Amino acid sequence: MTPRQRQILGLLRAGKVNKEIAQELGIGLGTVKQHVVALFKKLKVRNRAMAVTHGMEVRATAPRLTGDGLLERRPCIVLSVALPDSAPASAGRLLHQTLAAYAFDHDALFLARRGNAGDLIFGVQRPREHDLFLVLRAAHMVYHALANDDALATALHGGLTAGMVIASMNRHGGWSGEAIASPAIAQARELAHAAQPGRLALGSSAADLLLALSPCAPPPAAPEFFAFQALDRFPWNAGYEQQAPIGREFELGHLDALLESTTKGERRLVCIEGETGMGKSRLCRYVAARCAQQGGCARHFICAPGDNGALVYALPAGQPATSEDILAALKATTTARPEAVIVDDGHLLTKDVLTEIARQAADAVGRLVLVAGRRFAEKKIATADETLRLSRLSQSATEQLVARTLGLSDASPLVAKLSRDAAGVPLFAIQLACQRERGRLPLPLRFVIGARMDSLGLDHVLLRCVARQSSPPSLDELAATMDTSIAAVKTATALAIASGVLHRDDENRFSFTHPLLRQAVIEAQVE
Ligand SMILES: Nc1ncnc2c1ncn2[C@@H]1O[C@H](COP(=O)(O)OP(=O)(O)O)[C@@H](O)[C@H]1O
Ligand SMILES: [Mg+2]
Incomplete structure (x- = not known):
């Protein structure tokens, strides 16, 4: 060369x-x-993806798909772990086996490396909001697998970072299994190399992701390390913030009134529903904090994806718990008032557990039972007394949130623009404001948007064509650019419209329903 x-x-x-x-x-x-x-x-090699991965040992856990490949930039999280060279080969094998099995179970990629080291890459096949949690759990699993040999487990060191990866995808966003490459891999390895024994070092982009998608209050400063041993806790908690949420006056007033009524012995089961980033966890924390302020008692649980149903953790400390603990909290008797039992991300629980929670909640005297989650449509808690659906914030509330995040006291053209782009989603507003100088979509939003878009199975060639046009294209124009039939474009656009991604105007021209979706598609393109 x-x-x-x-x-x-x-x-x-x-x-x-x-x-x-x-x-x-x-x-x-x-x-x-x-x-x-x-x-x-x-x-x-035949293409760019193969060129970038040339010489890298990539082990795919997904079957190769055929079809016209597209190169895409996708968000990824990389965990790199290593044992000292002096560790016996059997320990290295155990490390590799544990990582490979975890990758297989969670749609991740495993890069085996010579010696006692390996990398796990999440997000390439399909990004999810929970990937960071899965990665931290993987790190703990590895530690756990080695833990019967104390000296080995405490010698484990690792690095965790997030970034973009170039992958070859089929036109519906499925990974073609062909190639991956990312500077994030090198970065994670460097972090692991520099980490103290027994510790996992966090890159700044991983810390950003942690803070953005954490269901608890961000710590005052990003944590730089985690001890492997401490990763059994829900690790990203630092207590409850004091500021009240913006633009949720109705919900706050209502929840306050419900809390108040528990002091008179009333009980209530309320579901909080909303898409990612709408503020469900924030409202849960608000209720927990209000209880504490008034000398009452809140038992606060959070669910995370587990292998069979959900993993449960008790907040604010974040120690592991079980669904039995939730039920026990519903049964426990206390004299403290107001009283609340809060279950965040309860949609991850099985239907059986949710039904049991509802049954117990109906018997519980004088307490507010809050279950927050993405959607309870198919596992609907039939006996819920009511559902609070979090809709988008108003334009003025969004502006207030953006201005506060930017540290500005009043509206400016920048505040107005970022608020328009955020379109009422609190997470989007905060992230756009925090990372405005980069001009690109903040990484956490790429995970959230990517997770959503990939689950829809839309035609990425179509989305690219619509995104590239400076003015909304018509069916004919799309068929010509995509080099396909009008009928095929009709089917593809109908699906995209039904999924809420594209919009058709009065002149039968297509555009994105949300400015950030278009930006996500444009930024994913690799020519
Ligand atoms: N009304 C609000 N005012 C201020 N910040 C908010 C509001 N709603 C949400 N946030 C913040 O936006 C981010 C995402 O909210 P979160 O509660 O985690 O969403 P969800 O649990 O619905 O996915 C968090 O940082 C949260 O503190
Ligand atoms: Mg949440």
Whole structure:
């Protein structure tokens, strides 16, 4: 390989597109293309994805899919763990086995490395909001697997980071199993290398993700390390914040009144429903904090995805609990008032447990039982007294939230723009305001939007075509750009409209329903 080719390969690995490479090296686009073609020949690869992963040992846990591949930038989380070189080979094997099994169970990728080290990559096949939790649990599992040998377990060190990965996908967003590459992998390995024995070092983007998607109050400063041993707790808790949520006056007033009524012996089962980032966890924390302020008692649980049903943790300390503990809390008698039992992300519980919670809640005297979750549609708690559905914040509340996050006292054109983009979703408002200078979608939002989009199975070629046009395209224009029949475009657009991703205007032209969806599609493209 010539020095130039090596340089270009490095830039490809960093996820740069031809135009960016040309800019960076100060050469023409045509020259870059020539170099890239020569590079492919030299490496005996057919495409860019294969080039970037050339020489990397990638073990896929998903079957290869056929179909027209698209290269996409996707959000990922990388966990890199290692034992000292002096550790016996059997320990290395155990480490690899544990990581490989975990990858298999959770749609992750496992990169086996020589010696006593390995990497787990989450998000490539399908990003989910819970990936960070799964990664931290993976780290704890590895520790646990080694734990019968004390010296080994305490010698384990690791790095955790998040970033973007280039992967080859089929046109419906399914991973084609072909290739992955990401500077995040190198970063996670460096962090692991530098970490103290027994510790997991956190990169700044992983810390951002942790704070953004944490169901508890962000710690005052991002934690830099976790001890592997401490990862059995729900790790991202730092107590309850004092500020009241913005723009939820109705919900707060209502919940306060319900709490008040528990002091008179009334009981109530209330579900809080809403999409990710609407503020469900925030309201749960509010109720817990109100109880404490008034000298009452709140028992606060949070659910996380487990292998059979949900894992349960007791907040605010975050220690592991079970669904039995939730039921016991419903039965326990106390004299403290007001009293509440709060179950966050309860949609992860099985239907049986939810039904039992509802039954117990009906018998519980003088307490408010709150169950928050994404959707209880199919596992509906039939006997819930009421459901609070969190809808989008008003424009003025969104502006207030953006302004507060930016540390501004009043509205400015920037506040107005970010609020429009956030379109009433509190998580979006906060993230856009926190990371506005980067111009790109903040990573946590790529996880949230990616998780949503991938679950819909839409035609990514169609979405790209709509995103690229400066004005909304018509059916004919789409069929021409996509080089397919009108009928095929009709089917694809109908699905995208039914999923709430595209919108058709009066002139039969298509556009995205939310500005951030278009941005997500544009940023995912790799040419
Ligand atoms: N009304 C609100 N005012 C201020 N911040 C909010 C509000 N609603 C949500 N947030 C913040 O937005 C983020 C996402 O909210 P969260 O409660 O975690 O959403 P959910 O649990 O519904 O996914 C959190 O940082 C939360 O503190
Ligand atoms: Mg939540």
